[in-house]
Amino acid sequence: MKDYVIGLYEKAMPNTLTWREKLECARFFKYDFLEMSIDETDEKLKRLDMTKEERKALVDLMFEVGVPIRTMCLSGHRKFPLGSEDKTTRERSLKIMEKAIDLACDLGIRIIQLAGYDVYYENGNEKTREFFLENLKKSVDLASKKGIILAFETMETNFMNTVGKAMEYVKKIDSPYLGVYPDCGNITNASKSLGEDVIFDLKKGHGKIFALHLKETVRGKFREIPFGTGHVDFNEIIKTSYEMGVRRFVTEFWYTGEGDYKEGIKFSKDFIDRKFEEALKDK
Known part of the structure; x- marks a missing residue:
């Protein structure tokens, strides 16, 4: 029995699916849990205002299907960033954070992945x-x-x-409730552009990496790259993160509206399962 878990990113499936269909899809492809997306769209942000009855119904559904939602990708702060120079925007960002934490608590979500931006659509500076x-x-x-x-x-x-940059803020806050949830594709791109070793960067988060996004990238592109067609060294990243004590992973890829989404999920899950087998064959 494997001693790690792999989650399915919600956006790997069509947005038109119901929660039941998404959870059943994750179960069919033998994922251990689902990662919820709270992005900057009004549709996703409205989830933060789910009623008590809606929250209970979703928890009951998780138990019925047998697949929980255990992580949340909170990218809504891209539009409403914590570091905005606009006071109203900053107040909205904190309200989003408070609601996301309450929702996570009610649904049994353990980890909220924060977008590492001071600002996104604004220009960053010392004030932001x-x-x-x-x-x-x-x-x-x-x-x-x-x-x-x-x-x-x-x-x-x-x-x-990079993990190193994230750790600067983790150390400043110095709390057991703040760490790093790296995107292995993004740190690969950053390391290659800087001429540095991605594994060296990953190890900077030792003891503070709570989960890992498994995503493919190529130079200059960060999204929608099929597994196996980029330059991410999944074997070494999985092996190293496992040795560091990481046991929670999520395959991050997107359904773009083309082809059969189930074929894409099957291909991606099979690919990652092989990488785990190769990386941990001596464990």
Whole structure:
């Protein structure tokens, strides 16, 4: 019996599917859990206002299907960033954070993946970084009360595109409820552009990496690259992260509306399963 778990990213399936269909799809392809997306669209942000009855119905459905939702990809802060120079936007960002933590608590989600941006659609500066740190501290305080872990996704922008950069903020906050949830594709791109070793960067998060996104990339492209067609060394990344104690992984890929989404999921799951077998054959 394997001693790690692999989750399916919600956006690997059509957005038109119901929660039941998504959970049953994850079960069919032998995923251990589902990762919920709360992105910047109004549709996804409305999930933060689910009623008590809706939350209970979703929990009951998880038990019925046998697949839980255990992580949340919270990218809604891209539109409403913690570091915005606009006070109203910052207040909205904290409200999003508070609601996301409450939703995670109610649904049994353990980890909220935070987008590693001070700002996205604005120009970053010393002030945005100060606001980001100030509101990050408030966010971690909120999460700690509920026992929910917040963990940075390493992004495609220079602000936080490596584990090392994410750890700078983790160390500043110094809380057991803040860590790193790296995107192995993004840190691969960052390391190659800087001429550095991606494994060296990954190890900078030792003891603070709570989960790992398994995603393919090529130079200059960060999304929608099929597994096996890019330059990510999955074997070494899986082996190293496992040796560091990471046991929770999510395959991050997207359904783009073309072809049969189930074929894409099967291909991706088979690919990653092989990589785990190869990387951990001596474990």
